[in-house]
Amino acid sequence: MTEERAVVYAEDAGDGIRVIYLNQPQKKNAISAEMMDILTAQLQAADSDDGVRVVVLRGVGENFSSGGDLNQGDGGKPTPEQARKTLRRYLNAVRTIRSIAKPVIAMVDGYAVGGAFALTLASDLVCASERAQFVPAFCQIGIIPEMGMMKMLPELVGPQRAKELLFIGGKIPAVQMRDWGLVNRLFADGELEAQTMAFAQQLSAMPDASIQITKTMMNALSDEALGACLEAESTASPFCTTTTAYAKTMERFAK
Known part of the structure; x- marks a missing residue:
């Protein structure tokens, strides 16, 4: 009998590389x-x-992640207080990616939607397949961008472009993400895993102390306001779930 994997699990791939799977x-x-x-x-x-x-962060199968799971909980509509408590668990993952010393490489195949897109922005490096697509998908369902996206995305692509992406949404191809500087390495679809692991091996072979100190210093310098952004999100986004526009969007999803 094959052992059932947890919904998130980790495996050591050798050469000091640990792969964490969204499963x-x-x-x-x-x-x-x-x-x-x-x-x-x-x-x-x-x-x-x-x-x-x-650390390499990836999804199992053909997609990094389709974003927040809309079918969790007991099926009832959560109160804003409950929604805030739940959201803070997502925000804590972003804080952790940014604050740990070990560099995190996001390996993106298929879709990276909503909060999953935010996880790639929080990561230190991003490798993607040519077929990968990144989808903001927050304002389009009636909530505000979460998981630090309003802080990180404008810093990477500029405020005007970030507003257009967040307001209008849509599917952003990986080649465009590379041209905007949001993807470090772009690989052919069938080569993503092997090439990402080769990239991780190259990074692992570097002097670890200098890499870790450089990461933590750079993130500390740029993340001074990230905590305030995440804290504001934890209240603002649950508020949006009480609006009429959000209710209408959820009715469409339920059909």
Whole structure:
């Protein structure tokens, strides 16, 4: 009998590389609050392990992640207080990616939607397949961009472009993301895994202390306002779920 994997699990790939898998392929790796709790714990464990030098974050199957899992909980409409408590579990994963010393490479195939897009922005490096597509998908369903996206995306692409992407949404092809500087390495579809691991091996071979100190210093310098952004999100986004526009959007999803 094959051992059933957790919804997020980690494996050591050798050469100081630990791979963390988002594992809900039947839902295109839609991310739940439970998954974000486990992801946070796995990231912290990797950071504490002297044998780990690089973390690769990926999805199982053909997609990185389809974004937030809309079918979690007991099926009832959560109160704003409950929604805020749940959202903070997602925000904690972003804080952890940014604060741990070990560099995190996001390996993106298929779709990276909503909060999954935000996870790639929070990562230190991004490798993507040519078929990968990045989808903001927050304002389009009636909530505000979450998981630090309003802080990180404008810094990477400029405020005007970020506003257009967040207001209008749509599918952003990986080649465009590379041209905007949001993807470090773009690989042919069938070569993504092998080439990403080769990239991770190259990074793992670098002097670990200098890499880790450089990451933590750069993130500390740029993330001074990130905590305030995440804290504001934890109240603003649950408020949006009480609006008429959001209710109408959810009715369309339910059909």
